[in-house]
Amino acid sequence: MASHGKSIALVVLAVCAVSALLGAAAPAAAQPKVGVLMPLSGKGASYGAHQQVAIKMFQEKGDALRLVIYDTRGENTDAINLTRKLIGSDQVVAIVGPLFSGESEVTFPVAVQGKTPIITPTSAKPGIAAANRPWAFRNALTSDKLDGALIDRWLAAHPGIKKVVILLDTKDAVSKSDGSVVLPAALKSRGITVLDSISFQTGDIDYSAQVTKAKSLNPDGVVVAALYNEGANVVREVRKQGMTQPIVAGLGVMDPRFIELAGPAAEGVMTVNDFWTDNPDPAVARWVADYKKRSPTPPSNAAALMYDTLDIVRTCAEKSALSGKPDDLEKDRERMRDCLAKVKDYKAPVTGATTFDANGDAVRQPVVLVVRQGKFESVR
Numbered sequence: 001m002a003s004h005g006k007s008i009a010l011v012v013l014a015v016c017a018v019s020a021l022l023g024a025a026a027p028a029a030a031q032p033k034v035g036v037l038m039p040l041s042g043k044g045a046s047y048g049a050h051q052q053v054a055i056k057m058f059q060e061k062g063d064a065l066r067l068v069i070y071d072t073r074g075e076n077t078d079a080i081n082l083t084r085k086l087i088g089s090d091q092v093v094a095i096v097g098p099l100f101s102g103e104s105e106v107t108f109p110v111a112v113q114g115k116t117p118i119i120t121p122t123s124a125k126p127g128i129a130a131a132n133r134p135w136a137f138r139n140a141l142t143s144d145k146l147d148g149a150l151i152d153r154w155l156a157a158h159p160g161i162k163k164v165v166i167l168l169d170t171k172d173a174v175s176k177s178d179g180s181v182v183l184p185a186a187l188k189s190r191g192i193t194v195l196d197s198i199s200f201q202t203g204d205i206d207y208s209a210q211v212t213k214a215k216s217l218n219p220d221g222v223v224v225a226a227l228y229n230e231g232a233n234v235v236r237e238v239r240k241q242g243m244t245q246p247i248v249a250g251l252g253v254m255d256p257r258f259i260e261l262a263g264p265a266a267e268g269v270m271t272v273n274d275f276w277t278d279n280p281d282p283a284v285a286r287w288v289a290d291y292k293k294r295s296p297t298p299p300s301n302a303a304a305l306m307y308d309t310l311d312i313v314r315t316c317a318e319k320s321a322l323s324g325k326p327d328d329l330e331k332d333r334e335r336m337r338d339c340l341a342k343v344k345d346y347k348a349p350v351t352g353a354t355t356f357d358a359n360g361d362a363v364r365q366p367v368v369l370v371v372r373q374g375k376f377e378s379v380r
Helices: 045-060 076-087 101-113 143-157 173-188 208-216 228-240 256-266 282-292 301-319 326-341
Strands: 008-012 033-038 065-071 094-096 118-120 136-138 163-169 193-200 221-225 247-249 270-273 346-348 352-356 367-372 375-378
Touching: 033 045, 033 076, 033 301, 045 065, 045 282, 045 301, 065 076, 065 301, 076 094, 076 101, 094 301, 094 326, 101 118, 101 136, 101 173, 118 301, 143 173, 143 247, 143 270, 143 367, 163 173, 163 208, 163 228, 173 193, 173 221, 193 208, 208 228, 221 228, 228 247, 228 256, 256 375, 282 301, 301 326, 301 346
Parallel strands: 033 065, 033 094, 094 118, 118 136, 163 193, 163 221, 221 247, 247 270
Antiparallel strands: 008 065, 270 367, 346 352, 367 375
């Protein structure tokens, strides 16, 4: 795999039809150059591997985009430097990425300063795009759009829950926000008492002390705010120590690898997202089947959202009559920004009808999920 100091320019020539939702395509310069920031190594490399498969699938559809891909390693400093490179020396018309909320918090201001539209497929911490308008966008549902519905379904399934403990990762940006702000607010507004918030950090291996403390409080339920790896470790430890209380987890665990790593302990865990591999929708089922032909593991939401984000960017590139001339780069970037701002009820191939709100954040229908027999299933 290429290191973060190298770009992989991927060129695909095609004549593409434009979504009717964004209007008919105007004549455009060949192969608009679009930057992509993703973790190909280091923190989040597994997410990046899924996104790579999605990118290949996207390109094989015949797409007139030239992608300049950089490896951020999931590191904020790398993400900043590579954003500057994409804007400056690479002169891209738009940037797709980065993956993590922490990266987005530091790269979005760079894109604003460089007057270049940037759209992350996955960052979910509330407020990041809103603080960097009008150049920043997110094709991801922020956790504040998800957690209310999740808690409502969880409490409906377990009406005896009156008091909970929260186990949260304070190093990961979205998990920290979810566990310290969004989920507590959703719980308290529904009359649920938060007995304690118990922290750990990304990369921790031993969670026994945190779970022992949680167990001593005798909660009615356990709330987890973490990404899939740490979330799986926490859930395993909860069950190992004999805690049988219902578990609800934020969007960070919604990945097939959570179930793989947690094993039987994942059974019954409830979470929320806008994509899951067993969605019976025929279009989604076909996409998942195509993905599985190329990968030994099923797709995560990071893959689905990368695919759909590139589809939106491609449509805007075709719609916006880009010049492609160096002297017109500033205007081309403005055209891309303005097109993204007008996305409404866009029929994204995998995640469905998508609108970007005034904050630049995606709005679409979420789904509450529960792990049953080793798979995520929608909660009816």
